Amino acid sequence: MNRKELEIYKKIKQAIILQKLKPNTQLVEKELAESFHVSRTPIRNVLRRLQYERLVKIIEHKGAFVAGSTVEEEQNTYQHVDYIEATQMAGEFHLKIAEMAGNSYFYQYLEDLISVTYIIIPIYGRGQAEKDTCRHPLHIFDAIKKRDEDLAEKLCIEHLREIEDNLHFNEGLKISTSLSEIFQ
Numbered sequence: 581m582n583r584k585e586l587e588i589y590k591k592i593k594q595a596i597i598l599q600k601l602k603p604n605t606q607l608v609e610k611e612l613a614e615s616f617h618v619s620r621t622p623i624r625n626v627l628r629r630l631q632y633e634r635l636v637k638i639i640e641h642k643g644a645f646v647a648g649s650t651v652e653e654e655q656n657t658y659q660h661v662d663y664i665e666a667t668q669m670a671g672e673f674h675l676k677i678a679e680m681a682g683n684s685y686f687y688q689y690l691e692d693l694i695s696v697t698y699i700i701i702p703i704y705g706r707g708q709a710e711k712d713t714c715r716h717p718l719h720i721f722d723a724i725k726k727r728d729e730d731l732a733e734k735l736c737i738e739h740l741r742e743i744e745d746n747l748h749f750n751e752g753l754k755i756s757t758s759l760s761e762i763f764q
Contacts, residue, residue, distance in 0.1 A: 581625060588616050589626045596635050596646055597680055607636065607644040634672060671697065673717050677724065704747045716742065 581589060592612075595601045612623045627644045630636035638644045671694040678687040716739035723732035 581629065582622075584616075584618060585622045585625050588612075588618070588622060589629055591616075592626060593630060593633075593635060596630075601646045603646050605646045607646065609644070670717060673721075677717075677721065700747070704749055 592601070592607070601607070607627060609620045609623050609627070613620045616623070627636055627638060631638050631644070635647050636644050637647055674690060674694060675687065678690045681687075716735055720732055720735045720739065723729075723735055
């Protein structure tokens with residue numbers, strides 16, 4: 581990205597994070613280009629990067645939209661998807677909170693930690709999402725929103741303990757090492 585695109589990217593991303601751009605808002609290329617006094621090409625590049633970060637959804641023949649609301653989407657997802665999808669959504673939800681905190685080091689650390697959980701939880705976990713465990717991030721988010729630090733900390737500790745209790749490192753692993761089996 582060139583300097584101008586980076587500047588546009590930062591402004592649009594900040595507007596999304598601060599919810600100046602609400603979920604499902606259409607991001608019309610022409611309007612953005614006019615707002616930033618650039619052609620549509622840099623806007624397309626920025627929107628693609630934001631799509632990669634899952635802050636924007638680009639729908640063919642319809643346009644770009646701010647990604648949907650995380651809390652309601654998160655709650656609905658836990659009730660209707662399998663364990664792996666729920667784990668992925670939880671990771672994205674946690675990263676969204678870290679992003680809102682605005683601390684790039686914390687975000688990077690959390691991103692690395694979440695990558696490891698994608699490996700550990702499906703292998704050593706019970707294999708199904710526990711509803712109480714899945715709801716903790718929503719309650720933590722509410723506590724953060726209300727600026728109740730003590731409750732947020734208490735809920736984080738409970739959440740981590742439940743995850744730890746659901747891991748079974750002593751059980752034998754049944755992992756296929758055949759790439760053809762893995763990618764079938």
